[in-house]
Amino acid sequence: MKIIVLGAGVVGITTAWYLSRSGHEVTVIDRQSGPALETSFANGGQISVSHAEPWANPHTPLKALRWLGKEDAPLLFRLRADPRLLAWTLRFLRECSPSRTRENIRRIVELALYSRQCLKALRNDLAARGGLQYDQLERGILHVYTDPLEFEKAVGASAILREFGCDRRPVSANACIEIEPALASASHMLVGGDYTVDDESGDAHKFTRQLAEHCRRVGVVFDLGQSISRIDAEGGRVRSVVTSDGRRHVADAYVVALGSHSPALLRPLGISLPVYPAKGYSATITLSKASVAPTVSLTDDAYKLVFSRLGNRLRVAGTAEFSGFNHDLNAIRCDALIRRTRELFPDLNECGKPEFWCGLRPVTPSSVPFIGRLRYPNLWINTGHGTLGWTMACGSAAALGDLIAKRTPQIDFPFL
Structure with a gap:
């Protein structure tokens, strides 16, 4: 055809x-x-089956209310007269029940696991034709937590993911540093993490x-x-x-x-x-040879940020802003990316200024x-x-x- x-x-x-x-x-x-x-x-650069828990879950509505009006909030709804956003939000809230969240996790994990297999097969298929080189790293993805209550919730979420086939394992704060030594300077902040060894990272562009x-x-x-x-x-x-x-x-x-x-x-x-644009932000930081920067891809649960090493660059990305088809960069949200990066990696040495970007992710309520x-x-x-x-x-x-x-x-x- x-x-x-x-x-x-x-x-x-x-x-x-x-x-x-x-x-x-x-x-x-x-x-x-x-x-x-x-x-x-310029997205987060992760192949992350471990990130299968949807935005619509029982914990999100209360968090979203607390974040209203905070320009640097991980999830920011801009209240305005937009009937499509209102209709989407009502459907989103229906997906926040425990039973719907569990079923949506199952669906996402099933597709993401299959997709990761397809990616590996694709790389093998193209190896004899010049291959694909995109700063890929097969070192897993480490979620880190700085809040004891959030870490406790994550243990339960990890158990559900393992039930559906994603091997996301809780690890101690010390184990986080063993997996990614660049976190050593932030050891006083960490309460634990979870690690998915089969996840990957690279430059999607x-x-x-x-x-x-x-x-x-x-x-x-x-x-x-x-x-x-x-x-x-x-x-x-x-x-x-x-x-x-x-x-x-x-x-x-x-x-x-x-x-x-x-x-x-x-x-x-x-x-x-029912697909609505959720604006995500990223910063791409060029690193000096003296930088202490991660090589394992990380997810910072507290700020909903991911960190992926792309050669001599560090990509920091995340957050979601529901403001329609708006591509304007919000300086406050950009600064929040860099501020959190420096909290976790105080010995990061940069070459030049970060390159900021935003893109509109197509999000369904589920x-x-x-x-x-x-x-x-x-x-x-x-x-x-x-x-x-x-x-x-x-x-x-x-x-x-x-x-x-x-x-x-x-x-x-x-x-x-």
């Missing part, structure tokens, strides 16, 4: 790769001039661009620098996609992988998709993405991965390829 993939982020590019390897003729359309220039550009090059070599066509104006449907099928230059693009099937922008494109077709077929038999969706876009990308793309080929995917997941 001829298939058009709308979106050139990590989810769109992995989708294009798996569809192409299944024998389809694939075209990728995106408004940006190259792959991975929006949400996939490099990964996506290199995979896009492999896509080109196997025949995937890229039509970049063109916004998608609309999807035209007639007679019970999607007939074409129209881009901003007025061209009409025709295919046998269409995949929407536009992240937070997917709902607006689908709305004229009568399709309502944190479970939408993968499958929409209203029309030739219209497919792959979006809503939230903070785990790169973690779930390969598995989502492989499963979608199976669905389009009318094969049964290898995972138990609520496909549409």
Whole structure:
């Protein structure tokens, strides 16, 4: 079949790769001039099955209320007249029950574990074709805690993750320092952690661009620098996609992988998709040779930040700001990233100033993405991965390829 993939982020590019390897003729359309220039550009850099607990859980509503009005809060809702945010929030609150949280963790872990397997297989498959080099490190992910109550809650969360197949193990504060010696200067702050040895880290932007090059070599066509104006449907099928230059693009099937922008494109077709943009921030710090910086990827639970070593750079990323399609950098939130980094790593020596960035993560109320077929038999969706876009990308793309080929995917997941 001829298939058009709308979106050139990590989810769109992995989708294009798996569809192409299944024998389809694939075209990728995106408004940006190259792959991975929006949400996939400077994210936290983790392949983190261990980060499967959704934002919607029994502890979040009270925390969100305490954080209201705090510009540096890990989770910031900006109160305003936005009916889509209100509708999304009501659905989010329904997902905060213990039973819904447990089921959503199961779904996320199932997909994330499968996706991590797919990523490893992809690396092996491409090793003879030039491979993929994206500052990847297979040293696991260490969650660290500075609050005894939060650590106690995490022990319970780790038990649920292990039940579903993710080997996230609680460790002592001393063990945290043994795993990552760069934490030694913050030993007085640590109360414990948990460690997932099979998780990974790396540069999602490099990964996506290199995979896009492999896509080109196997025949995937890229039509970049063109916004998608609309999807035209007639007679019970999607007939074409129209881009901003007025061209009409025709295919046998269409995949929407536009992240937070997917709902607006689908709305004229009568399709309502509860995906809302959550703005995440990152700082990329270039390190001197004398820096004492982590090489194991870390998650700081108190501040909802992750730290990933990317060669001679340290990527610090996280938080979520619900402020619509706003790409403005908030100086207070940027400063909070650096302040916390220096608290944990006081011996960090930087070369130059940090590079700040923000991107809009496509978040569903449950944190479970939408993968499958929409209203029309030739219209497919792959979006809503939230903070785990790169973690779930390969598995989502492989499963979608199976669905389009009318094969049964290898995972138990609520496909549409």
